[in-house]
Amino acid sequence: MNTVLGPVPAEELGIVAVHEHIGYGMPGSELDATWWKTPEERYAETVPKLRRFHERGGGTFVDVTGICNGRDVDYYRSLSAKTGVHIVACTGFVGGDTALPFFERAGVDYLARQFVHEITVGIGGTGARAGVIKVGVSRGGRMTELDKRIYRAAARAAVTTGVPILTHLAIDPEPAVAIFAEEGLPLHRVLFGHADDGVNAPNTPDVWIAEQGGRIGFDTFGYETELEDPPFWARPRKERLDHFLGFVGKGFLDQALVSADANCSPLGWPGVKGHTVNYIFDDLIPDLRAAGLDEATLTRLLHDNPAGFLTIQD
Numbered sequence: 001m002n003t004v005l006g007p008v009p010a011e012e013l014g015i016v017a018v019h020e021h022i023g024y025g026m027p028g029s030e031l032d033a034t035w036w037k038t039p040e041e042r043y044a045e046t047v048p049k050l051r052r053f054h055e056r057g058g059g060t061f062v063d064v065t066g067i068c069n070g071r072d073v074d075y076y077r078s079l080s081a082k083t084g085v086h087i088v089a090c091t092g093f094v095g096g097d098t099a100l101p102f103f104e105r106a107g108v109d110y111l112a113r114q115f116v117h118e119i120t121v122g123i124g125g126t127g128a129r130a131g132v133i134k135v136g137v138s139r140g141g142r143m144t145e146l147d148k149r150i151y152r153a154a155a156r157a158a159v160t161t162g163v164p165i166l167t168h169l170a171i172d173p174e175p176a177v178a179i180f181a182e183e184g185l186p187l188h189r190v191l192f193g194h195a196d197d198g199v200n201a202p203n204t205p206d207v208w209i210a211e212q213g214g215r216i217g218f219d220t221f222g223y224e225t226e227l228e229d230p231p232f233w234a235r236p237r238k239e240r241l242d243h244f245l246g247f248v249g250k251g252f253l254d255q256a257l258v259s260a261d262a263n264c265s266p267l268g269w270p271g272v273k274g275h276t277v278n279y280i281f282d283d284l285i286p287d288l289r290a291a292g293l294d295e296a297t298l299t300r301l302l303h304d305n306p307a308g309f310l311t312i313q314d
């Protein structure tokens, strides 16, 4: 699979954090005077988190910050070289509502060509190839016309290149499932994300998606109401854990992926205090062990499942 420093075989991935952000911000946040940080400040904030991730057995960090949301591949390459963590960058968009007008006006063919170029040639002039395609549902709870155009372009790029798709939100999944079927993309190549956050979990038909063959992301672990200053999408810790264990208990372990969706250094917003990618080691893994999951199951969850997902299909 593609990392920002080149291809890496699946057996070298280590533990994978499949939905994370080096730094995510809304388009235009670089113009904000309050929260914007210098490159030195971002670096100083990010490197210790990645070093700690690596020390604990974290091998691969998948950055799903889309085009227009602060993706910075030269910076990721430098972080990867310094910390030893494999970093996977994405092509695509977090949602139609974060695509700038240039892309908002683009057709399916243009968008598909853009994604394929970033996967097969590279992102900008970096030579680094994207390893995953990000798509998402805009605010409002329903897929917009632009969301659907981006999903269709992503499906074509996934079929052409063998790279998988990862979604922001799994609400309103019927149009997405229909588009993937029309474009001939098997649903095991799609990870439907954010099935577990406090706002969207009640409206996400995770079992229905899994029955169609899709993968499900329990990828906001750690955004808890127990935090000192929880975000609006927080959820009680036990409620999320029980939701996850219930899903796995229905026989969907191989379709489940977990992550923390944390920002190492958020762009243009203060971020969520006390939450990092290392929640996976500090809290999630101990909670899963306490719930009775054995080491082989944890390996499937944190290595085998994401490795299978990220491996480029012929």
Ligand SMILES: [Zn+2]
Residues within 6 Å of the ligand: 019, 020, 021, 064, 261
């Ligand atoms: Zn995210």
